[in-house]
Amino acid sequence: MRVHIATDHAGLELSAHLQEHLAAKGYEVVDHGPREYDAEDDYPAFCINAAAAVVVDQESGVSALGIVLGGSGNGEQIAANKVRGVRAALAWNLDTARLARQHNDANVVAVGGRQHSLAEATEIIDAFLEEPFSEAERHIRRIAQIAEYEVTGAIAAS
Numbered sequence: 001m002r003v004h005i006a007t008d009h010a011g012l013e014l015s016a017h018l019q020e021h022l023a024a025k026g027y028e029v030v031d032h033g034p035r036e037y038d039a040e041d042d043y044p045a046f047c048i049n050a051a052a053a054v055v056v057d058q059e060s061g062v063s064a065l066g067i068v069l070g071g072s073g074n075g076e077q078i079a080a081n082k083v084r085g086v087r088a089a090l091a092w093n094l095d096t097a098r099l100a101r102q103h104n105d106a107n108v109v110a111v112g113g114r115q116h117s118l119a120e121a122t123e124i125i126d127a128f129l130e131e132p133f134s135e136a137e138r139h140i141r142r143i144a145q146i147a148e149y150e151v152t153g154a155i156a157a158s
Contacts, residue, residue: 006050008069008070066088068110109125
């Protein structure tokens with residue numbers, strides 16, 4: 001599986017750690033930056049580029065997921081969710097990481113580098129990447145409603 005990763009300055013240490021950890025587990029890791037610490041960096045471009053790459057890969061049949069990191073993960077999740085086709089979830093524990101995949105087929109996870117130790121954050125990322133989508137009809141239906149709104153600006157009443 002290909003994993004696209006991006007961060008801001010607050011998640012740079014975690015990003016470097018995860019890239020090494022995930023490569024050792026056999027993932028193909030693509031780093032969308034930044035490459036060096038800059039407290040004034042602007043994370044939206046990094047996160048949007050990573051999220052867009054996930055969509056391109058998935059649409060071309062490549063198995064891919066994304067990771068966006070920051071101090072809290074909030075802004076990074078917001079940026080990633082601006083990309084059509086992205087379902088980015090902020091995960092703060094193992095359950096939220098797993099449920100994001102099981103119920104929402106999230107294709108990008110956001111984690112706050114200042115909210116967790118390296119070990120905790122690594123467990124959250126591993127849980128997200130390893131959890132499959134449930135394929136439950138109700139979840140498929142709900143995801144389709146979100147995608148419909150994303151494309152048309154309208155949603156069928158349930």
